[in-house]
Amino acid sequence: MTLIAELERAAAGFTAALAGAASAAEVESLRNAVLGRKGELAALMSRLPELPADERPAFGKAANAAKERLNRLLEERLAAFKAQVDGASLSRFDPSMPGRMPERGSLHPVTLVMEELCRILNNLGFETVDGPEAETDFHNFEALNFPADHPARDMQDTLFLGDGLLMRTHTSPMQVRAMLERKKPPVAVIAPGKVYRRDYDLTHSPMFHQVEGLLVDDGVNLAHLRGVLTHLLRELFGPDVALYFRPSFFPFTEPSVEVDMSCVICRGSGRKGGEDGCRVCKGTGRLEILGAGMVDPAVFAAVGFDPSCTGFAFGLGVERVAMLKYGIDDLRLFFENDLRFLGRFVK
Numbered sequence: 001m002t003l004i005a006e007l008e009r010a011a012a013g014f015t016a017a018l019a020g021a022a023s024a025a026e027v028e029s030l031r032n033a034v035l036g037r038k039g040e041l042a043a044l045m046s047r048l049p050e051l052p053a054d055e056r057p058a059f060g061k062a063a064n065a066a067k068e069r070l071n072r073l074l075e076e077r078l079a080a081f082k083a084q085v086d087g088a089s090l091s092r093f094d095p096s097m098p099g100r101m102p103e104r105g106s107l108h109p110v111t112l113v114m115e116e117l118c119r120i121l122n123n124l125g126f127e128t129v130d131g132p133e134a135e136t137d138f139h140n141f142e143a144l145n146f147p148a149d150h151p152a153r154d155m156q157d158t159l160f161l162g163d164g165l166l167m168r169t170h171t172s173p174m175q176v177r178a179m180l181e182r183k184k185p186p187v188a189v190i191a192p193g194k195v196y197r198r199d200y201d202l203t204h205s206p207m208f209h210q211v212e213g214l215l216v217d218d219g220v221n222l223a224h225l226r227g228v229l230t231h232l233l234r235e236l237f238g239p240d241v242a243l244y245f246r247p248s249f250f251p252f253t254e255p256s257v258e259v260d261m262s263c264v265i266c267r268g269s270g271r272k273g274g275e276d277g278c279r280v281c282k283g284t285g286r287l288e289i290l291g292a293g294m295v296d297p298a299v300f301a302a303v304g305f306d307p308s309c310t311g312f313a314f315g316l317g318v319e320r321v322a323m324l325k326y327g328i329d330d331l332r333l334f335f336e337n338d339l340r341f342l343g344r345f346v347k
């Protein structure tokens with residue numbers, strides 16, 4: 001029998017065996033036996049030198065064509081077996097089985113509160129501004145009426161970077177930048193961001209977040225400040241929240257106030273569940289929530305505004321608001337990245 005006839009017989013045998021194969025595994029073993037490196041086809045090819053030189057190209061061509069055709073047939077047969085298996089598993093599909101839910105992420109609680117604060121204040125017309133976290137002494141202290149030897153600098157444990165730079169200790173330097181940029185009133189801005197102090201305990205962290213607000217315009221007074229803060233805190237904590245202004249001191253505001261609000265847990269009663277002392281407000285019925293005041297004329301002078309301008313500023317700690325809003329009593333939880341804690345905020 002000629003070599004080419006042997007090739008045709010092998011191809012016919014392979015086609016018949018493929019048609020009779022009962023499983024994908026059988027098809028795979030046929031692949032090895034016929035098309036594999038030591039298979040029938042390879043053995044025929046190795047006999048090429050037996051042919052006269054002028055017949056070799058025709059045989060080579062026929063062998064390659066057969067190999068291609070058989071490969072295609074084999075892949076078709078394998079695909080048919082796979083489709084059968086898929087069909088069978090689909091028929092076992094139980095639509096009443098509970099699904100496997102993908103894990104869902106959420107925004108960090110501090111981000112959620114920060115975004116809510118900004119949304120409420122943006123709706124009142126305050127524009128959001130940004131500024132550097134590594135600040136100059138001028139923007140963080142000097143322009144805010146803290147001269148170099150002012151004892152009020154001791155209130156904030158500053159992380160100094162050298163070369164006149166420091167990690168900003170509050171968001172107030174951004175109000176200085178906003179006034180310098182705008183050059184004259186009106187100014188209505190909020191400045192959210194990270195701030196840094198050498199501080200660490202249950203309620204203090206070395207990095208935390210503040211949102212600062214500033215309004216400078218004709219005839220701005222404490223009543224406007226009270227109106228804005230009342231709206232802000234009621235939007236955040238509910239319509240029954242009461243506000244209390246206590247005299248305080250900040251170098252950059254005069255008069256300055258510390259703002260308390262009625263306790264969100266005991267609703268200002270100081271008692272909880274028949275007990276005497278509410279744990280959150282320690283029985284006082286009030287919670288300290290933010291610092292504020294009328295902008296000191298010295299600040300206006302430092303940024304080149306007319307010192308007779310009028311304006312108010314306020315600043316609050318975002319973690320503090322988030323702790324009250326979500327009933328969290330350890331601020332460090334915010335920064336431990338524990339998914340059991342963060343998972344509580346998935347909507």
Ligand code: FA5
Nearest residue numbers: 170172199204205208291292293313314315316317320
């Ligand atoms: C200030 O930082 C002022 N710049 C706020 C201000 C702005 C007053 C404009 C007047 C006008 P104070 O140091 O009190 O103020 O900080 C504000 C809030 O930041 C505090 O009420 C507290 O909620 C929060 N806070 C302070 N230190 C920490 C800390 N280490 N960790 C977490 N929150 C803190």
